[in-house]
Amino acid sequence: MKLPRFVQPPVTPTRSDIRIVVLTSILGFFEGHALAQAANTLPFVRRSLDITAADMSQLLGIVRLGAVVAVLLSLLGDRRGRRRVLLGAFVAMLVANAATAIAPDVATFTILQTVVRMTGSAVGALALVMLAESLTPALRAYGISIFGGAVSFGAGTALVLIPISDLGPESWRFLYGASALGLAFYPFVALRLRESPLFVAPSEPTALWSPLLDTQKRPFWIVAVLSFLSATFSAPAATFAMERLVGDVGLRTPVAVGVLLAGGTLGGLGFLVGGRSSDLWGRRPVLFGALLLAGVGGVGMFRLTEPAALAAAAAISGFGAFATVPSLGALRSELFPTRMRATAVMWLNVAGVLGAVTGLAAGSYLIGRFGLSTTITALAACMLIAAGLVLAVPETRGRILEPG
Incomplete structure (x- = not known):
């Protein structure tokens, strides 16, 4: 079946292009699943391990910081090669996530999920670098879009x-244990x-x-600030979307899920387009x-009230984000030389993580004072x-990337 022209690759991919996209997309699928x-599973883990909502919030904050430690793995990728570190991080991510299924207490859960965040972030960064360095330059972004779609899937x-x-x-616990299935794809x-x-x-x-x-x-710092600001808006907007639909608008949960799924499905075209x-x-x-x-659609999600309009806003936001x-x-x-590319990409990911943490912290404070819709609308200034x-x-x- 032939794809519509607006989502076709800009040039015909080579066999080498197809190979690297397929292989990294397999890794990306399990990365998205694990992270x-x-x-x-937040509410279920809380009840099972007897964790308060406040403690769970702090726990997830600690887990997110695992992405900061992932810089060290990317540094190894610049020093010893992308392939070895990428595959090692992939296996460690799957093992840690599967081991979470038998975590007996909060401390073990936190440690294992921090490892998952660290290794999963490294898988994403190193796979991105592998794609950029292996793909034909004329379809570099298109190949990355397929990888992003696999992570989302x-x-x-x-x-x-x-x-x-x-x-x-x-x-x-079965959901975490399912990560072990990814090990079956490792030999392939x-x-x-x-x-x-390169x-x-x-x-x-x-x-x-x-x-x-x-x-x-x-311009490392320009892109770092850009990544920080976009995450400052997108993290709280995504986190509180369901609460907005159910708590503020008053939609029933199945209808709210349908709105998000419909918008997300249409928005998913943003990857290939x-x-x-x-x-x-x-x-x-x-x-x-x-x-x-992404900013306009995100604001629409928190200002509109009709289900159809909300689905359209979700589609616009999703399309932009994807x-x-x-x-x-x-x-x-493409901005960085090969000798430091993996480390630079991971540092930029860290900027995004810090932006997400900042956005959620600011959101938690501002929502209580000004309300959910006003807070998200104000944070949209970050996208501008x-x-x-x-x-x-x-x-x-x-841009032609040179060996280094």
């Missing part, structure tokens, strides 16, 4: 399986995944702080438009600023 579990699969947790007080991927064609073992080890201190006119457009027109114009769409993935993902990889910062970043479409 979604902690939030999805994995997270969606985890969400669909949540009803299993209702079968009994300890049924949530490991036998076919090749080292990045990686060369450095004569001098890359320093952890190199991307932060680099002075060769590479965003990737194709980014490869044809450039990273900057697509990223600029995607950030604005289109951001390939354009920003390609931009992040982030879109403006895109104009200060150089265009990188089609």
